[in-house]
Each structure stands twice: as C-alpha cells, then as structure tokens.
Amino acid sequence: MLTKSxxxxxxxxxxxxxxxxxxxxxxxxxxxxxxxxxxDGNIVGEKAREQLGEDLIWPSSSSNQNTAAEAAKILLASxxxxxxxxxxxxxxxxxxxxxxxxxxxxxxxxRETKAKSFPLKRDKITPDTPEEHHxxxxxxxxxxxxxxxxxxxxAELNFLDNQWRYPGAGNYAGLxxxxxxxxxxxxxxxxxxxxxxxxxNILSGSMPEVxxxxxxxxxxxxxxxxxxxxxxxxxxxxxxxxxxDSAGKKLAKKLRETRGYKSILDPQPEELVGAQAELYRRIQxxxxxxxxxxEPGSDAVMDAFAYPRYYLxxxxxxxxxxxxxxxxxxxxxxxxxxxxIERAPNVFEHREFLDLSGNDPSLTCIEKMCEVISxxxxxxxxxxxxxxxxxxxxxxxxxxPMHSHVLQNYIGxxxxxLPIVKDYYYHPAMQGSFSIKKVxxxxxxxxxxxxxxxxxxxxxxxxxYINAALDSxxxxxxxxDLEINLRKYCRxxxxxxxLIAYFLxxxxxxxxxxxx
Ligand code: SF4
Numbered sequence: 001m002l003t004k005s006x007x008x009x010x011x012x013x014x015x016x017x018x019x020x021x022x023x024x025x026x027x028x029x030x031x032x033x034x035x036x037x038x039x040d041g042n043i044v045g046e047k048a049r050e051q052l053g054e055d056l057i058w059p060s061s062s063s064n065q066n067t068a069a070e071a072a073k074i075l076l077a078s079x080x081x082x083x084x085x086x087x088x089x090x091x092x093x094x095x096x097x098x099x100x101x102x103x104x105x106x107x108x109x110x111r112e113t114k115a116k117s118f119p120l121k122r123d124k125i126t127p128d129t130p131e132e133h134h135x136x137x138x139x140x141x142x143x144x145x146x147x148x149x150x151x152x153x154x155a156e157l158n159f160l161d162n163q164w165r166y167p168g169a170g171n172y173a174g175l176x177x178x179x180x181x182x183x184x185x186x187x188x189x190x191x192x193x194x195x196x197x198x199x200x201n202i203l204s205g206s207m208p209e210v211x212x213x214x215x216x217x218x219x220x221x222x223x224x225x226x227x228x229x230x231x232x233x234x235x236x237x238x239x240x241x242x243x244x245d246s247a248g249k250k251l252a253k254k255l256r257e258t259r260g261y262k263s264i265l266d267p268q269p270e271e272l273v274g275a276q277a278e279l280y281r282r283i284q285x286x287x288x289x290x291x292x293x294x295e296p297g298s299d300a301v302m303d304a305f306a307y308p309r310y311y312l313x314x315x316x317x318x319x320x321x322x323x324x325x326x327x328x329x330x331x332x333x334x335x336x337x338x339x340x341i342e343r344a345p346n347v348f349e350h351r352e353f354l355d356l357s358g359n360d361p362s363l364t365c366i367e368k369m370c371e372v373i374s375x376x377x378x379x380x381x382x383x384x385x386x387x388x389x390x391x392x393x394x395x396x397x398x399x400x401p402m403h404s405h406v407l408q409n410y411i412g413x414x415x416x417x418l419p420i421v422k423d424y425y426y427h428p429a430m431q432g433s434f435s436i437k438k439v440x441x442x443x444x445x446x447x448x449x450x451x452x453x454x455x456x457x458x459x460x461x462x463x464x465y466i467n468a469a470l471d472s473x474x475x476x477x478x479x480x481d482l483e484i485n486l487r488k489y490c491r492x493x494x495x496x497x498x499l500i501a502y503f504l505x506x507x508x509x510x511x512x513x514x515x516x
Contacts, residue, residue, distance in 0.1 A: 002199055004096035004140045007192070010199040011136055012219065015210040019224050021203055029223035032460040039466055040115045040320045045099075047172055047321050048113040048158055049085050052100060057084040068095070072149045075101065091147040094196050098141055098150075099158075107151035111178070112138050115320050117162035117329055118177045130157055130179060133219040138181055139188035146189070155182045160320055160329040168325035175321065175329065238264045238287040242432030247274055279422060286426045292442065294506070298424035302505035305415065308379040310372075311340040311497040314392050315461045315490055323470075324360035326399045334392050335361040335465055338490035339372055340498050346510050348498070350491060356469040356483060366396055366403050375409055382497050384436045386416035417500050424504060436496060444499035444509065447492065454482065455489040492516060 010017040019026060049056070057079055059071040068088040075084045080103060087098040100111040112134070119128040138155050145152055161177040202208060211232055216222045240252040242264050251274055255261045259271070264284050272280035286293045316332035327333060336354040343349065353368040355361035373381065383389040390411055397407040422434050427442040437457075440447060449456045455464050467474050468482040495516060502509050 001090070001093050001095050002196065002203075003094070004137065004144075007094070007140050007195050007199055008133065008137060010195060010202065011133065013210060013215045013222065014198075014202045014208040015228065016222055016224060017199060018202055018205075018207050019227070022207070026227045027223040028226050030221070030459065032457075032463040033221065035463045036459065036466070037115075043319075043321045044113060044115040044160070047175055048100065050172065051158075051176060052083045052085065052102065055082055057082050058086060059084070059088060068148065076149055087150075089141070089144045089148040089150070091144040092196075093200075094140075094144055094192075096141050096144040098145060101145075101150055104153050107153040108145075110138065110142055110145060110150075110152050110155045111158050112141065112156070113158040113176070114160075116159055118159040118179070120162075124163075127179070130159075130181060130184075131219065135181060135184050135188060139185040140192050140195075142185055143189045143192035154180060155185050156180050162329050162331075165326050165328050166322035166324065172321070236263045238428075240264050240266065242283060242287070243272075243280055244283075244432045244434065245276070247276060248280065248432070251280070279426075282426050283432065287428050290428060292427035293425065294504075295424045298420065298504040299506040301420060301424070302501060305380045306378070307342060307344050308374075308377055309342040309501075310379055310381045311342070311494045311501070312373070312381050312383055312389065313338050313490060313493040313497070314389055315458065315465070315486070316392060317462055317465050323358075324362070327360075331395060332388075332392055333360070333362055334365050335469070336461075336486060336490050337365065337369065338487075338494040339369075340494045341372070342498070348510065348513065350494075350513065352487060352491065354483065354486060354490075356465070356479065356486075358469045362396060363400060366400060366407070369410070370403075370406055373410060375406060378413065380415045381410060381413045382415050382417055382501060384417050384497055384500070386414045386418070390414055417497060417504070420504055421500065436493075436500075439500065440496050443503040444496065447496055447499060449492070452485065452489055452492065454485040461486060461489055488516075 006017060006020075009020055049058075057071075057075055059067065059074070068090040071084070071088050075082070075087060083100060083102045084098070085100050087101050089096050089098060098110055099113050100109075102109040102111060114134060116134075119130050120126060121128045134157055138157065142152055142155055156178045158176050158178050160175060164174045164177075166172070166175075210228070212225065212228050216225050216228070222228075240256055240261050240263060241249065243249065243252045251272070255267055255271065259267070261267055264287050267284070269281045269284060272284060274280070282293050282295070314334040315336040316334045318330045318332045319327075320329050322329060322331065324333070335356075336352070338350070338352045341349050341351065351372045353365055355364055373379075381389075393407045393411050397404045397411075400407075418434055418436075421439055425439075425443075429442050430438045437449075440449075455461050464482045464486050468479045468486075474482075495512070499509050
C-alpha cells in the first residue's frame with residue numbers, strides 16, 4: 001500500500017520515492033533539522049487538536065484497511081456529531097490520514113494543519129496563495145476521503161497566524177487561521193489517481209535517471225543529495241549561475257538564453273552589466289585567473305572604524321507555538337549572544353550570555369547587553385548579515401519599549417561586514433556565495449567548524465536549545481554538555497568576525513584566545 005507521503009515524495013522527485021523504498025540506508029538526513037521538524041510538528045498538532053475541544057474521536061495509529069473501516073464506522077455511525085483527528089482512510093491501495101474531519105450539516109470539513117505561518121504577500125497583510133505542495137497534500141486526502149464514506153463540505157488549510165501574539169495564561173485562541181482551499185483542490189483530485197499510478201510504476205522499475213536541481217531543496221530538503229550529486233553528469237567548472245543574488249541569477253539566465261553562455265568565463269566583461277557589474281567582473285576575473293582578489297581600499301574602510309569595537313552574534317529560537325507572552329509564531333527570540341570586544345587594536349575581551357532556564361530570555365538578554373555594550377563610547381557593533389541582528393533588536397524594541405532607546409542606539413551602530421566583503425573580496429572557492437560559511441574557510445582556514453562538537457550551525461544550536469531548555473527529559477549531564485557546545489559555537493562565530501575584519505584590514509590575524 002502506498003501512503004500520502006509516498007505521493008508527496010513522488011511529486012517532489014521520482015528518484016526520491018524510489019530511494020526511500022529501495023535504498024533508505026543511503027539517506028543522510030540532517031539530525032538537527034529532522035529533530036526540529038518532529039518537535040514543531042508535534043506541538044502544532046497538539047494545539048490544533050486542542051482547538052477542536054476535548055470530545056473528539058482519535059483512532060489508534062495503524063495503516064491497515066480494517067482500521068480505516070473501523071474509524072469510518074465509529075465516526076459515521078456512532079459519533080456523527082464529533083470531530084475526528086488523524087482518521088485513517090484507504091482508497092484502492094492508497095492510505096492517508098485526515099488531520100481533522102469536522103462535522104458540518106451532515107458532511108465534513110477536511111482540515112489539514114501545517115506547522116507553517118499563514119501565507120501573506122510582501123506587505124505582510126494581504127493573504128497570498130498557499131504553496132502547491134500544500135494544495136496537493138489536501139487534494140490527495142480529499143481523493144481518498146471521497147471513497148471512504150466521508151462526504152466533504154469544504155477543504156481547508158489550518159496555518160499559524162504569524163500576526164497573532166500570545167497573550168499568556170495558556171490562551172491559544174487565535175493561534176491558527178484557516179484558508180478555504182476547496183476550489184483549488186477540486187480540479188486537482190482527478191490528477192491524484194494518475195500520480196498514484198505513476199508512483200507505482202516508478203517503484204516497480206529501476207532507479208530513475210534524475211539530475212539534481214531545484215527539486216532537491218524544495219519543498220523539502222532531500223536527504224539523498226550527497227548520493228545523487230556524485231552521479232550527476234560533470235558540471236561546468238565555473239558555471240554562469242555563480243553570479244550572486246537574484247539580479248545575478250537573472251542576468252545569468254539572460255546570457256545563457258540569448259548568447260548561449262554556460263560558463264562565467266564566456267561573457268566579455270562589458271556584458272556583465274547592472275548595479276553589481278563591478279562585483280560580477282571581479283568574480284569573473286578571479287575565476288579566470290584562479291586566484292582570489294582583494295581590492296585596494298578595504299584596509300582604509302576598516303581603519304576608519306573607532307574603538308572599542310564590538311563583534312556581536314545572536315542565536316535565536318523561533319518556536320511555532322509561542323511559550324512566552326507577546327511573542328508571535330516563529331518570532332526569533334535570542335537566547336544567547338557572544339561578544340568579542342576590541343578595546344584597542346589587538347586587545348580583546350570576551351563576554352557572553354546564555355539562558356537555558358526555559359523562561360523568556362528576552363529581558364535578561366537586553367539587560368546583559370546593556371552591561372557590556374556601552375551607550376557612551378558609541379563604538380561600532382560588527383555583525384555578519386545585519387538584517388538578522390537588526391530584526392531581533394527591532395522586535396525587542398516593540399516588546400520591551402522601556403529599552404527602546406538603548407536598542408535603537410545599538411541598531412544605529414550596527415556595521416555589516418558582509419557588504420564590505422562583497423565590495424572588496426572574492427575567492428573562486430566561494431562559488432558565488434558571500435555567506436560566512438563560504439567566506440571563512442578562505443579568509444581563516446584554520447577556524448574549523450567541523451571540529452566543534454554537536455553544535456556547528458544555527459539549526460543545531462536551536463536543536464540544542466530545545467533539548468537543554470525546553471525538554472524536561474534531558475539529564476543534567478546532557479544539559480551541561482549542550483551548554484558547553486553552545487558557548488563554544490557562538491564564541492567561535494564572533495571570533496570569526498574578528499578574523500574577517502583583520503583580513504579586510506590587511507593585518508595579520510590576532511592571536512587566538514586560549515580555549516577556542
Ligand atoms: S537529491 Fe534531488 S535528484 Fe536526488 S533523489 Fe533527492 S530530489 Fe531527487
């Protein structure tokens with residue numbers, strides 16, 4: 001029997017479906033992402049069930065036809081007025097569980113809950129259309145439902161309302177917002193039987209020939225990427241798609257379609273046009289020569305900054321179901337920061353904050369920053385990719401207006417190192433990316449994140465926080481380990497910024513502090 005998840009895998013990539021069934025051991029899923037998805041899914045599912053009241057039908061978990069028939073019998077015959085959750089349904093070899101069936105005038109509303117926020121346009125007010133894969137998900141359920149004896153009155157997606165703020169005291173009324181998708185899923189239903197047949201054909205054949213592409217990361221990260229990438233036909237060594245950002249990708253597409261260029265080495269420099277033409281030409285020159293380029297003038301830019309200099313990095317947690325009053329779904333709340341302070345050239349001290357109490361860390365986070373980042377000295381606060389830190393400080397300002405003047409002062413002092421790197425430096429190994437993960441290995445190759453235990457990136461930092469602060473089952477010894485790992489990781493992040501600043505200033509790297 002195939003499941004709804006099988007069809008979703010098939011719609012993402014036929015090879016993914018095949019590998020999941022025939023070679024699941026080749027999967028190399030990111031443990032931290034998988035853990036996060038599971039934790040988020042569970043808590044959102046729990047709150048969605050609470051929405052329906054206590055008197056509901058919740059059949060035991062199983063995937064056989066009898067269970068589906070029994071569930072239908074209970075729901076339809078014995079308890080037609082009660083909502084049912086996770087209702088098993090089967091249609092000719094396809095199994096799906098309806099997230100919720102809510103009785104309405106003799107038929108049912110099919111409601112699918114997503115651990116996602118309500119889709120809004122860029123103005124963050126106007127409702128946008130839901131994603132294709134969410135609509136397909138509901139269409140599959142509706143198709144199976146049709147044959148399971150549950151007449152459907154409406155189909156809806158149940159999203160988190162990211163404009164809603166938790167008022168506290170366990171009051172989660174308003175956490176969800178529904179979107180009626182009946183008219184979108186009805187025309188899709190006829191396609192479901194075709195998808196089902198195609199998926200069966202794929203599974204009975206040999207591994208499909210598929211080249212990696214956009215489907216490998218959307219709608220979900222595929223855990224077979226490392227297996228597939230090595231089987232891809234050889235790619236051009238310097239693809240034209242290395243041109244960065246959306247404007248660069250657009251130009252690459254145009255040059256590929258109109259001039260047939262595949263490599264970034266192909267265009268004449270004057271064909272690399274647009275607001276970032278200088279950057280594109282630097283990238284091309286670096287790939288042509290195979291050597292990095294550090295433009296003159298980066299040292300003057302860096303030398304102009306005063307002392308003391310603060311190198312700051314936040315780690316934040318974005319819970320789908322807020323735990324602390326005033327917080328929105330998926331609002332990033334900093335639970336940790338690290339700050340290297342350079343009082344004078346090459347004179348460093350380190351300060352940090354980490355709250356693993358499970359309580360709202362916001363106020364203490366602000367107060368501890370006030371103890372470390374002086375309002376008087378007006379020293380620059382270096383960050384890498386300022387929209388993240390700026391966003392957190394602005395949200396703090398909204399939730400804690402009594403600290404607004406300090407937070408606005410900090411916002412005004414943020415200096416983003418990323419655009420400075422972009423203006424002056426490029427190494428072919430960066431492969432068109434200016435993320436710190438690409439920049440650091442070429443500017444400071446001995447600062448190795450792979451040597452860090454357990455916490456090596458933002459996702460694993462969040463998983464560690466949930467484990468240490470919010471999971472009552474975590475032992476004290478494990479919590480201590482997680483705390484050590486989190487401190488090491490965040491401290492390394494801000495030291496990385498110090499090294500980038502020194503590199504841009506054309507100065508030898510400062511001596512690494514002990515313990516790092
Ligand atoms: S990595 Fe990409 S090509 Fe390979 S199975 Fe996954 S989605 Fe398909």
